[in-house]
Amino acid sequence: MSRTRYIAYRLTWTVTGVWAVLTGLFLSFALTPDPNQFQLGMDRGAYRALRNYDQPLHERYFTWMESFLTLDLGNTLYGEPILGLLADASTVTLTYLVPSIAIAVVFGVLLGVFAAKYRDSVALRALRGLSYVGFAIPTIVAADVLFIFVVDYLEWYNFSYETELALFTGRNLGAITLPALVLAVNMVAIQLRYARSESVEILREDFIRTLRANGAGTRSIVTHVVRNAASSLLSLFFSEMVGVMFVVVVVIEVIFGIPGFGSLLYDAIRSRDIGLILATTIFPICFVMLGNLAQDIAYTILDPRIEGGESG
Helix, strand or coil: CCHHHHHHHHHHHHHHHHHHHHHHHHHHHHCCCCHHHHCCCCCHHHHHHHCCCCCCHHHHHHHHHHHHHCCCCCECCCCCEHHHHHHHHHHHHHHHHHHHHHHHHHHHHHHHHHHHHCCCCHHHHHHHHHHHHHHHCCHHHHHHHHHHHHHHHCCCCCCCCCCCCCCCCHHHHHHCHHHHHHHHHHHHHHHHHHHHHHHHHHCCCHHHHHHHHCCCCHHHHHHHHHHHHHHHHHHHHHHHHHHHHHHHHHHHHHHHCCCCHHHHHHHHHHHCCHHHHHHHHHHHHHHHHHHHHHHHHHHHHHCCCCCHHHCC
């Protein structure tokens, strides 16, 4: 299969998958009772009309799909625009998530390659040991310990996020530093361990021996190792992002009181706000599926040896 046909195939599969996910989520909520209609103190008939529950199922489905595709996500139970809440919360989360991911990818991969190349180095062996600790400690424990350490021992009480202030102020940027630190340490540990494991195998390949025999320096060898491990490390990156979006972000934002995407999802579940739950679960799922599409396409670019039909 040619690269163009493979990309077209993967694009078709992704679009179909997104449609199936959207349909499945709609049916899972449409065919189960909405608990809020009995708890809001609103007339049940008025509530059902507000949520289009009085319409036939197929009409609700097409209306819902059209609203999603046009980003007309409606309002929460309290009348707030869902799209606006998503935009504000995502901005907060991305402000610390993107730098954490960049640090994890760059330092985790490079440290992993050097740990594989210089296996007898005492410093790198100690670093590798620390990576096992960082990987083994659950995120909720690391976040709790850091929170208690900062409050009880350092007595820093002014690091909490203030919703009355803008995001890009010293107070709030300082507040998201702790979540970024927890996230970066966890992701660096994962990337380091995996990059080291991949690099050990690649350093045993014949072409690496040839490079050394020809007098290639450390920089050249590291470049070749990273290039050959890129496809595997890319796969790890996307699989790791799933856990970050659905677990880690929720945990650290709830613990540190950060009004980001994870806190929004947590609050939506607590309040049983069906519309907000759908919005905060659908977009990450779609992002993951599009990420897998980008990953498979990147495989064919990063590793020319992989044919389009064999990269999966």
